Amino acid sequence: xxxxxxxSAAEHSLEEGARGAKAPHVHLKGVTRIYPAVANNPEVxxxxxxxxxxxxxxxxxxxxxxxxxxxxxxxxxxxxxSPTEGTVMFEGKRIEGRPPEGVGVVFQEDxxxxxxxxxxxxxxxxxxxxxxxxxxxxxxxxILAFTGLSDFAQAYPAQLSGGMRQRVCIARTLVLxxxxxxxxxxxxxxxxxxxxxxxxxxxxxxxxTGATIMMITHSLDEAAMLADHVGVMSARPGKxxxxxxxxxxxxxxxxxxxxxxxxxxxxxxxxxxREESQKAMKAR
Amino acid sequence: MMKHRAIDYVLLVVGxxxxxxxxxxxxxxxxxxxxxxxxxxxxxxLGDAHFWNNAGASALALLxxxxxxxxxxxxxxxxxxxxxxxxxxxxxxxxxxxxxxKVTLYPVILLVFGLGLSAKVAFGALHGIFPVAIFTxxxxxxxxxxxxxxxxxxxxxxxxxIFTVLLPAALPEIVSGLRVGFAATILGTLIGEMFAATEGxxxxxxxxxDENNVELLMxxxxxxFLVAATANGILLAIDHRLHRRSAAAA
Ligand SMILES: Nc1ncnc2c1ncn2[C@@H]1O[C@H](COP(=O)(O)OP(=O)(O)OP(=O)(O)O)[C@@H](O)[C@H]1O
Ligand SMILES: [Mg+2]
Numbered sequence: 001x002x003x004x005x006x007x008s009a010a011e012h013s014l015e016e017g018a019r020g021a022k023a024p025h026v027h028l029k030g031v032t033r034i035y036p037a038v039a040n041n042p043e044v045x046x047x048x049x050x051x052x053x054x055x056x057x058x059x060x061x062x063x064x065x066x067x068x069x070x071x072x073x074x075x076x077x078x079x080x081x082s083p084t085e086g087t088v089m090f091e092g093k094r095i096e097g098r099p100p101e102g103v104g105v106v107f108q109e110d111x112x113x114x115x116x117x118x119x120x121x122x123x124x125x126x127x128x129x130x131x132x133x134x135x136x137x138x139x140x141x142x143i144l145a146f147t148g149l150s151d152f153a154q155a156y157p158a159q160l161s162g163g164m165r166q167r168v169c170i171a172r173t174l175v176l177x178x179x180x181x182x183x184x185x186x187x188x189x190x191x192x193x194x195x196x197x198x199x200x201x202x203x204x205x206x207x208x209t210g211a212t213i214m215m216i217t218h219s220l221d222e223a224a225m226l227a228d229h230v231g232v233m234s235a236r237p238g239k240x241x242x243x244x245x246x247x248x249x250x251x252x253x254x255x256x257x258x259x260x261x262x263x264x265x266x267x268x269x270x271x272x273x274r275e276e277s278q279k280a281m282k283a284r
Numbered sequence: 285m286m287k288h289r290a291i292d293y294v295l296l297v298v299g300x301x302x303x304x305x306x307x308x309x310x311x312x313x314x315x316x317x318x319x320x321x322x323x324x325x326x327x328x329x330l331g332d333a334h335f336w337n338n339a340g341a342s343a344l345a346l347l348x349x350x351x352x353x354x355x356x357x358x359x360x361x362x363x364x365x366x367x368x369x370x371x372x373x374x375x376x377x378x379x380x381x382x383x384x385x386k387v388t389l390y391p392v393i394l395l396v397f398g399l400g401l402s403a404k405v406a407f408g409a410l411h412g413i414f415p416v417a418i419f420t421x422x423x424x425x426x427x428x429x430x431x432x433x434x435x436x437x438x439x440x441x442x443x444x445x446i447f448t449v450l451l452p453a454a455l456p457e458i459v460s461g462l463r464v465g466f467a468a469t470i471l472g473t474l475i476g477e478m479f480a481a482t483e484g485x486x487x488x489x490x491x492x493x494d495e496n497n498v499e500l501l502m503x504x505x506x507x508x509f510l511v512a513a514t515a516n517g518i519l520l521a522i523d524h525r526l527h528r529r530s531a532a533a534a
Contacts, residue, residue, distance in 0.1 A: 078437055080433060080436055080437060098439075099436060099437050099438075099439050101439065103437075104437075105434075105437040107430060107433065107434065107437075109430045110430070111430045111431060111433070111434040113431065113434075113449070113452070113453070114453075114529060115452040115453065115455065115529065116452075124438070124448075125438045128438070128439075128440065128444065156529055158528070158529055169434075176438075
């Protein structure tokens with residue numbers, strides 16, 4: 001484990017102690033995923049047996065070489081795919097191929113609906129719930145302001161940049177106030193500055209809502225800066241090689257990137273990932 | 285931009301009229317009346333109750349045929365599109381059926397429906413239903429799977445997914461299908477009237493041919509052309525608009 005995070009690891013366990021021995025918010029046991037062979041394609045062993053516990057209100061980042069099964073794992077936790085073996089629990093209930101209430105997902109691909117305006121995209125998930133019009137408008141407008149899309153409320157996704165469309169998807173998920181937020185490279189299409197700012201905003205939301213976050217990223221910096229724990233995955237079939245505890249205080253901001261420990265964490269992550277990424281590249 | 289468009293259209297119309305006039309000069313009065321004479325004759329027809337009775341009969345048949353083609357085509361396309369396996373099996377069959385010359389089914393339709401409104405409607409609907417079904421089926425199948433995934437993650441019910449995600453996502457394709465289906469239904473209805481009716485514009489056309497009434501023939505053709513072109517133009521504009529809106533996201 002990372003020696004550098006020892007001091008604040010102590011803080012962390014104190015925090016957990018205060019909450020009592022609560023069951024984890026998300027619990028994975030022996031989760032495996034094998035995509036069966038289709039036509040000429042052989043079966044793909046995407047995910048090796050994986051165990052993971054996410055405490056309520058924690059921020060977990062997933063990092064790993066391309067194609068190692070990160071999105072596969074996220075789909076399983078979201079209830080969008082069933083594991084070949086193993087169990088997934090959310091709030092003490094088993095997830096079985098059906099998305100549980102209270103879980104919000106932002107996908108790796110742009111999933112904004114091109115036939116709806118930005119405003120209606122964001123309101124989409126709310127319409128199903130019986131919320132009165134004024135309350136709905138208030139919530140949508142607030143989230144649009146948060147994601148910097150207020151000026152584009154009446155625009156269609158086709159009129160926006162890729163990064164802005166991704167923000168529409170983030171807004172559409174956040175407006176539902178999920179207790180577990182699953183993010184698959186949500187800032188992938190954004191420039192570095194916007195990324196850092198959105199990261200700060202995400203941290204703020206995380207603190208204010210107390211939601212649990214699981215976020216896939218391919219940026220070492222982003223993982224190290226945002227998360228309490230960073231799960232580093234091996235090349236396919238993916239499994240956790242190490243779960244690094246960052247030990248940042250809960251009210252952190254992007255300014256921690258200037259701390260010495262930040263550099264050590266990313267360096268450690270890279271030392272773990274270098275070899276795996278090479279394996280993944282050769283496999284292709 | 286808009287102005288450019290208008291000029292293009294004017295040029296197109298003028299060009300067509302010139303070609304028409306030249307053809308008229310070449311083949312003579314008995315094969316092809318001149319544009320001017322045709323317009324004059326058409327104006328006279330438009331003031332005639334007989335013409336409007338027939339136009340009304342055609343419009344009624346077209347309306348019924350359109351409703352059957354659109355509703356039926358949508359239902360077939362949707363049902364097959366939602367069921368992947370059935371869609372895979374049915375797609376080539378639909379296309380084969382679509383390309384069968386429908387005139388071959390003519391005797392059957394006459395036998396079943398007899399002469400009159402139902403036969404015309406059946407013939408019009410038969411032409412229109414295939415393009416609507418095929419476009420709808422393909423529109424549903426071509427939907428980016430991420431939209432389906434997103435609606436699943438939002439826990440939508442099946443009917444809500446169909447109405448708020450699948451249909452809007454496929455709408456540009458569906459409108460293309462309606463446009464093509466519309467043109468095919470007009471064609472089918474007119475052909476139906478030419479063979480299986482005692483009234484309607486198609487019936488007037490066949491009679492004009494019998495009586496060698498070139499002026500009437502030309503006037504009717506002109507009228508039908510204008511109606512079809514206008515309807516197609518409107519649908520095409522909607523079509524373009526929808527496709528443009530979804531272009532960047534595709
Ligand atoms: N539906 C599927 N059918 C078959 N194989 C699949 C399917 N989805 C993913 N895979 C395979 O499973 C492996 C893991 O895919 P996954 O999308 O989870 O990777 P990832 O870690 O998210 O990659 P990236 O960083 O590029 O997004 C890949 O080899 C991929 O080709
Ligand atoms: Mg992925």
